[in-house]
Amino acid sequence: MSKLRVGIIGLGVGERHIAGYREHPGCEVSVLCDYDEDKLREVAARYPGIATKTAAEEMLDDSSIDAVSIATYDNFHFEQAARAIRNGKHVFVEKPMCLHEEEARQLRELLSQHPEVVLSSNLVLRMSPRFASLKGMIEAGELGDLFYVEADYNYGRLHKLTEGWRGRLDYYSVVHGGAVHMVDLLLWLTGDTIVEVQAFGNRICSRDAAFRFNDMAVACLRFESGMVGKVTANFGCVMPHFHGLAVYGSRGTFVNERECGRLYQSRDPADAAREIRAEYPGVNKGDLIRSFVDAIQKGTRPVVTADDAFRAMSVCFAIERATRQPGAVEVSYL
The missing domain is CATH 3.40.50.720 (NAD(P)-binding Rossmann-like Domain)
Structure with missing residues (x-):
């Protein structure tokens, strides 16, 4: 070959x-x-x-x-x-x-x-060892039935909007450029489908700059299973870059922290959470490329398929529409 x-x-x-x-x-x-x-x-x-x-x-x-x-x-x-x-x-x-x-x-x-x-997109959080470990726990039933999820894209790099190329574009979306990672992560982890969103945004942190679009967006999500959730794109936060994630199930709760993930399987405050020490983020920007090349040469399924990329973007388009109009917006999958 x-x-x-x-x-x-x-x-x-x-x-x-x-x-x-x-x-x-x-x-x-x-x-x-x-x-x-x-x-x-x-x-x-x-x-x-x-x-x-x-x-x-x-x-x-x-x-x-x-x-x-x-x-x-x-x-x-x-x-x-x-x-x-x-x-x-x-x-x-x-x-x-x-x-x-x-x-x-x-x-x-x-x-x-x-x-x-073959088309793939660099939704690289799927390659994070900690999130891969979480996916295994969800699939093994350790968290039970999922009922609520939170995913926060805390960028912590406001200057990239106010001083960098993003601020010079005719249009830039913190949802498309940031929250898309968390949307894809939720779809991948849960295997569920987001059917409806309601969202709000603001540009309080960048209001004195030339950047013209929201630097903050938050969306409530309704899933096909009945699960609900929240996702944010927070470019103005005063903290280092971090992917906040909490997954709540009937048997356990996972919370991502910088040092480790924590799996709570008891409501008793005396019972310690299990520490999930898999590396986070533990990914490089080229980590999805091997599966992309294998898909071309061997006909295997890439880690991120074209369908996966379109699903994540479909939710992001709905979130952006929802920030500009009152009420809930149905997700139209492409």
Whole structure:
């Protein structure tokens, strides 16, 4: 089998994809691309022998490239993913896959026209050893019947909205760019389906800056099973980056803390919680790439499928709509 030839667009986070591809014996990174010539030279110097381009279109149209990683600014993801799919290239795209619901519909249609294309998105919290351990406990019935979940994307990096590229885009969503991780995590952990959301947002923390969109959003969730939940995207919090997670079941409660996870299986305050010492977050930005390449070469199921990415984005689109209108919004899955 010939090696998969890969191109990477966007060398901020995208540089961290290189290690993921290089660890797989079945592929090689053939082209690095970034419109910023200084960034391109800087990164290329660390990886001699790899071709470089400043125009993404050239790489996306290059028939010798089999797969692409898209790690550009969020507003470019849709156009670049669509062009890659039209050209029959497999796509590994940073979150969010796109910014608008109509764009997601178009990507769905393109994938239906090119069933040979594998698309995955970098929803990397599925690879966290601690969350994988929690999923095993849920599936083993240790928490019983789940009835409430909380998932908080506490970003703690407000300056990335007020001073970085996010604040310069025509549109940026903290839900699509942050809460999507927690939405996907809840869908994956519980195996349930979010059917309705109600949400609110504000920009109190960034109100004196040029950033024009919510820096905070909170959504109440109703699941198909009857379970309820809450998810937040909190970019203005004064604390280091952290993924807050609590899962409540009829037999136990899991709470994620920095030092460890804790599994409570008693209501008696004298009974200590079990410490879950699996590493957190314990993930690198390229950890999902092996399963992506295996899906292309072996026909196996990637850890994050295209369906998974569209499900998470469908919930995020509903949350964004709900922040702009009163009442509950039904999730329309794409």
